[in-house]
Amino acid sequence: xxxxxxxxxxxxxxxxxxxxxxxxxxxxxxxxxxxxxxxxxxxxxxxxxxxxxxxxxxxxxxxxxxxxxxxxxxxxxxxxxxxxxxxxxxxxxxxxxxxxxxxxxxxxxxxxxxxxxxxxxxxxxxxxxxxxxxxxxxxxxxxxxxxxxxxxxxxxxxxxxxxxxxxxxxxxxxxxxxxxxxxxxxxxxxxxxxxxxxxxxxxxxxxxxxxxxxxxxxxxxxxxxxxxxxxxxxxxxxxxxxxxxxxxxxxxxxxxxxxxxxxxxxxxxxxxxxxxxxxxxxxxxxxxxxxx
Numbered sequence: 001x002x003x004x005x006x007x008x009x010x011x012x013x014x015x016x017x018x019x020x021x022x023x024x025x026x027x028x029x030x031x032x033x034x035x036x037x038x039x040x041x042x043x044x045x046x047x048x049x050x051x052x053x054x055x056x057x058x059x060x061x062x063x064x065x066x067x068x069x070x071x072x073x074x075x076x077x078x079x080x081x082x083x084x085x086x087x088x089x090x091x092x093x094x095x096x097x098x099x100x101x102x103x104x105x106x107x108x109x110x111x112x113x114x115x116x117x118x119x120x121x122x123x124x125x126x127x128x129x130x131x132x133x134x135x136x137x138x139x140x141x142x143x144x145x146x147x148x149x150x151x152x153x154x155x156x157x158x159x160x161x162x163x164x165x166x167x168x169x170x171x172x173x174x175x176x177x178x179x180x181x182x183x184x185x186x187x188x189x190x191x192x193x194x195x196x197x198x199x200x201x202x203x204x205x206x207x208x209x210x211x212x213x214x215x216x217x218x219x220x221x222x223x224x225x226x227x228x229x230x231x232x233x234x235x236x237x238x239x240x241x242x243x244x245x246x247x248x249x250x251x252x253x254x255x256x257x258x259x260x261x262x263x264x265x266x267x268x269x270x271x272x273x274x275x276x277x278x279x280x281x282x283x284x285x286x287x288x289x290x291x292x
Contacts, residue, residue: 016097016148020090027086029075029188031181031222033174036092037118039154040074041133045075045236051121052168053224057237062169063129065158067118068095071174073248075188075234089136091151098152098170110159111152119169128161149191169224177231183208184222195235196259201227235259236273239266243282 014265018036027045042062049058051072058074066072076086095115101108114122124132128149132154139150186208191199204227205215219227239258244247249257255278270278 006014013090016093017151018092020088020092020282021140022086022090025088027074027076027088027230028219029185029192031071031188033069033071033094033185035113036094037068038072039091039136040064040066041089041129041136042074043087043089043133043137045076045088045107046241047074048230048234049074050223052172052174054121054167054169055223055225055230055233056123057233061130061133063124063132065114065124067115067120067121069174070119070121070168072121073188075192077110077287089133089140091136091139093151096111097148108152109154111155114155114159117166119168120170120172122164124158124161124164126163128157128163132158154187157260180218182212183218187219187227191231191234193215195231195238196257198261199259202208228243231259233273239270239278240274240281243269243278248281248288251282255280265270 022095024148027047031050040063040267041147041266042058042060046057046059049056049062049064049072051064051066052217060186069152090226096106097183098115106220114136133148137146158254190204190207201216204219205212208215210218219225219230225233235258239254242254242257243251246254252263255263256268260266260269267277271282274281276284
């Protein structure tokens with residue numbers, strides 16, 4: 001696939017780090033890439049994360065390091081649930097802030113190895129992901145050399161972690177084409193706005209002016225999923241939000257509002273994706289909240 005090139009604008013004068021604090025009603029689908037590395041921590045929100053050919057759900061506590069020119073998007077969907085905003089802290093940086101140091105000082109060897117494998121995208125999990133997220137939030141209040149030094153230490157800690165997974169497949173090679181980027185973003189945006197409706201495959205193909213056969217091949221090449229798989233996964237992620245945030249809503253209503261027209265199909269798909277029924281998922285969430 002071929003995503004859009006994003007030009008990163010520095011938000012601080014004389015700073016090697018570009019820092020973003022996002023607080024939005026939703027993360028809108030925007031398939032793009034940029035030459036800078038990116039470290040993103042999700043403070044709140046949930047949905048689908050696509051990195052290269054990896055398509056996975058994301059939620060609060062998600063921590064991902066992306067390499068240079070690796071296509072990606074976070075998409076929470078238009079959930080119309082005002083009590084759940086989407087918040088994230090994002091740091092973007094050029095390899096230049098380390099290139100000289102890595103070549104001259106052996107203490108930076110761990111960071112060098114970390115950035116070398118980041119071309120596939122790295123998802124960190126466990127307690128360290130949350131701890132790193134908290135450090136990034138505190139780091140956003142620092143500046144100057146103190147901020148840069150603390151950021152190096154964060155990368156060094158991550159380089160020593162065993163709690164991570166590589167996201168894009170080993171043979172993934174991004175194809176950076178503006179036309180394909182525009183097409184996939186049209187599809188992502190359409191699904192985000194209309195997931196609760198019936199979306200036939202032909203309709204998805206029509207909005208990007210492709211035949212069904214060409215569209216299926218195009219969509220699978222970019223996302224690693226069929227369109228139906230992507231749509232069902234997106235709907236399940238929306239259902240999870242409704243089950244936890246709108247607890248007065250019945251399971252049947254959640255199924256309908258997330259785009260499923262059959263409660264049997266919804267329950268079967270939910271169990272396949274989450275390993276439990278919707279009602280058990282809601283009860284487990286309530287117990288977790290009460291325990292906290």
